Amino acid sequence: MSEPIRFHFDVDGDNFSSAGEASVQVKRMLRQIGIPAEVIRRVSVAMYEGEINMVIHADGGNADVVVEPGKIIIILADRGPGIADIELAMTEGYSTAPENVRSLGFGAGMGLPNMKRYTDDMKIESVVGEGTTVTMTVLF
Amino acid sequence: MKISEIKELLSADVLCGEEMLEEDFCSAFGSDMMSDVLAFVNDQAVLLTGLCNLQVVRTANMMDMRCIVFVRAKKPTDDIVELAKESGIAVLATDKTMYVSCGILYSNGLRNEAVNN
Ligand SMILES: Nc1ncnc2c1ncn2[C@@H]1O[C@H](COP(=O)(O)OP(=O)(O)O)[C@@H](O)[C@H]1O
Ligand SMILES: [Mg+2]
Numbered sequence: 001m002s003e004p005i006r007f008h009f010d011v012d013g014d015n016f017s018s019a020g021e022a023s024v025q026v027k028r029m030l031r032q033i034g035i036p037a038e039v040i041r042r043v044s045v046a047m048y049e050g051e052i053n054m055v056i057h058a059d060g061g062n063a064d065v066v067v068e069p070g071k072i073i074i075i076l077a078d079r080g081p082g083i084a085d086i087e088l089a090m091t092e093g094y095s096t097a098p099e100n101v102r103s104l105g106f107g108a109g110m111g112l113p114n115m116k117r118y119t120d121d122m123k124i125e126s127v128v129g130e131g132t133t134v135t136m137t138v139l140f
Numbered sequence: 141m142k143i144s145e146i147k148e149l150l151s152a153d154v155l156c157g158e159e160m161l162e163e164d165f166c167s168a169f170g171s172d173m174m175s176d177v178l179a180f181v182n183d184q185a186v187l188l189t190g191l192c193n194l195q196v197v198r199t200a201n202m203m204d205m206r207c208i209v210f211v212r213a214k215k216p217t218d219d220i221v222e223l224a225k226e227s228g229i230a231v232l233a234t235d236k237t238m239y240v241s242c243g244i245l246y247s248n249g250l251r252n253e254a255v256n257n
Contacts, residue, residue, distance in 0.1 A: 020198035024227075027202065041204060045178055048202050052195075105191045105199070108175035 005033065005067040011051055011076075013060025016104060022063050023048035033067065039140040043072050046118040046136050049111040050076040056101045057081070058132060074119075074136045082128035089124075090116065141165060141250040143207055143230055146186070149244050150234040152209065155221045157230025163206065167253050170211075170242045174199040181205070184252065188245075190238050192216055197223045206230065211238045 007029060009022035027044040035043075047063065054061040058080020066073040083089045090112050097107025116122045119136040126132040144161040147154055154161070168186035171177055177187060177199050185206040189196055192214040200208050207230040210216055216224075216231060224231045234241055246252070 017194050020195055020202075024198050024201055037204070041202070045202050048198070049175075049178060102173075104193060105172060105174035105189075105195055108173050108179075110175040110179045114175070114179050 002069070007065040009063040011054050011060045011063055013055055013058065016055060019052050019055040020048055023051050026065050030067070030072075035067070035072070036140060039072070039138060042118040043074065043138050046115045046122075046138070047074045047076070049115050050074070050134050050136070052106055053111050054078045054080070056097060056106060061131075070140055072138045072140075074138075075133065076135075077131065077133040079131040082130055082132055083124065083126040084128050086124050086126060141245065141248065143232070145248070146207070146209065146245065146250070147232060149248055150209065150232070150236055150241055152232040152234040155216060155231040155233055156225045157207065160206065160230045163230075165206065166251065168242075168245060168250050169252065170238055172238075177203060186245075186250065188238060188241055190214060192220065194220055194223055196220070197227060197229060200224075200229055201227045207232065209234060209241065211236060211241045
């Protein structure tokens with residue numbers, strides 16, 4: 001496995017019922033290529049939270065996963081509203097999600113903290129009015 | 141605790157995963173918030189929830205959970221059951237509320253040990 005393996009997904013922002021599909025597929029594909037279960041758990045949960053965020057906060061976006069020896073990189077890019085105060089957004093329990101999102105089981109303000117906890121490195125680049133790119137790395 | 145015992149104790153219907161009835165699990169987690177499941181589940185294999193959508197199944201899949209119990213008479217739609225079947229997750233449905241369901245299972249030995257907080 002010297003050449004990186006890449007997966008790409010368009011994440012649909014219009015249809016909540018498909019939210020999380022890309023992460024489920026990534027989980028299946030990582031299993032097929034023999035990545036350790038604990039690593040798959042961390043990658044797929046972090047990506048799932050980020051994918052749900054793109055759907056509920058940013059009207060969808062793109063997800064890319066790159067598998068290198070000893071390292072998996074997840075890049076989630078959207079053209080949503082952006083995040084004005086990243087430090088505040090990272091606070092456990094902080095959420096701007098409306099009530100309807102909460103009734104779907106999300107919007108507890110645990111997503112970004114979870115993503116940070118499950119990965120070895122997380123970088124958020126965001127410009128208000130332009131969009132957000134979250135890059136996460138899991139080492140193994 | 142076996143899925144067959146959960147079924148008995150909660151008078152639950154088994155909507156899929158009949159072939160998993162004899163599988164034995166030692167801990168469970170209950171929540172309507174999938175974010176909490178993603179934050180706090182460690183190795184619990186059973187999820188009790190009153191939320192009823194496709195993300196329940198995807199969230200359980202992400203956490204490698206094996207059995208979902210829908211409480212307080214939630215009726216999962218066919219697409220939810222179908223996705224669970226594809227994911228190798230058993231689905232039960234009970235009329236009992238979350239509080240009562242968790243209380244019954246807990247007092248019969250299905251604990252929450254693996255939670256990391
Ligand atoms: N991709 C995104 N685009 C715009 N805002 C975002 C994005 N991801 C997260 N946010 C902001 O950060 C907050 C915290 O995110 P998170 O911790 O995942 O909690 P939640 O999704 O439950 O609100 C969100 O409520 C939202 O305001
Ligand atoms: Mg979130």
